[in-house]
Amino acid sequence: MTTGSGPATSGDAYDVPDAFDAGADSYDSLVGANPGYHKHLRLSAERMRLPDGGRGLRLLDIGCGTGASTAALLHAAPHAEIVAADGSAGMLAQARAKRWPSSVTFVHSRVETLADAGVTGPFDGILAAYLIRNVDEPDAVLQSLRASLRPGGVLAAHEYSVRDSRAATAIWKLVSSTVIIPAGRLRTxxxxxxxxxxxxxxxFDGVSGFRNRLRRNGFTDVSSMSMPGWQRNVVHTFTGRAPR
Known part of the structure; x- marks a missing residue:
């Protein structure tokens, strides 16, 4: 599933945050039926390699949705200060209703308007789960996220990318057509x-294309790793660092 953090892709009138407002009540039950969903988010957070349990670090979870990615980031860095933001008021209400330590703060904002919402860097790390695919101007968003990082700070983009693999494309078409779309219709x-x-x-970009996009937008030490299980070569962790 995606998170509701940006508008639809260019040329598409579909407004993602508004759509997630409508589906917020059923979102957790839908993603909970996806084997590995929460485990894979935790894996992406762990791949950020945040030192000392995040002690002394300030982190951003952009596109936090109902808080699944926030929980993953908190699991990887329990001692960090975490700012979690999302463009869907409905999704954010679901997140805020859960129990969180005082170190976690939620903010209603799209990624493009974070500064207007009072969210500014520098951050030591940023987790963006299912975000970049849903914004109109991915290059501008990536540049703004890189500028929000401290020198050497890490971005982890947890994202679907199937274009480079015929097998992954076929799996995604099959699962989305026979499971995700019917389940979404049934629940909502x-x-x-x-x-x-x-x-x-x-x-969306293929794996190599998205790695190149990260490099073009100023990230260094760019790499990617896939998820285990049925989402192998379907969902990936992309990481990059702000130049030191």
Missing amino acids: GDAALYRYLQRSVLE
Whole structure:
């Protein structure tokens, strides 16, 4: 599933945050049916290699949705200060209703308007789960996230990317058509968001293309690792650092 943090892809009138407002009540139950969903978010957070349990660090979870990625970041860095932001008020309400330590703060903001919402760097690390695929101007967003990092700070983008693999593309088409879209329709009465999800994944950068996009936008030490299980070569952790 995606998180509701940005507008739809360019040329698409579909508004992702508004769509997630409508589906917020059923979101956790839907993603909970996805084997490995929470485990994979934790894996991406762990791949940020945040030292000393995050002690003394300030982290941003951008596109936090109902808080699943926030929980993953907290698991990897229990001693860090975490700012979690999302563009969907409905998703954010679900996140805020859960129990969190005082070190976690939630902010209602799209990624493009973080500064207007009072969210500014520098951050030692940023986790962006299912975010970049959903914004109109990914290069501008990546540049703004890099500028929000301290020198040497790490960005982890947890994201679907299937274009470089015929097998992964076929798996994604099959799972989204036979499981995700029907389940979304059953739980919410409207499959539009889940049809958008299928299409957006198929249209997004391949793995090599997204690594190159990170480099073009100023990130260093760029790498990627896939998830285990059925999402191998379907969901990946992309990491990059702000130049020192």
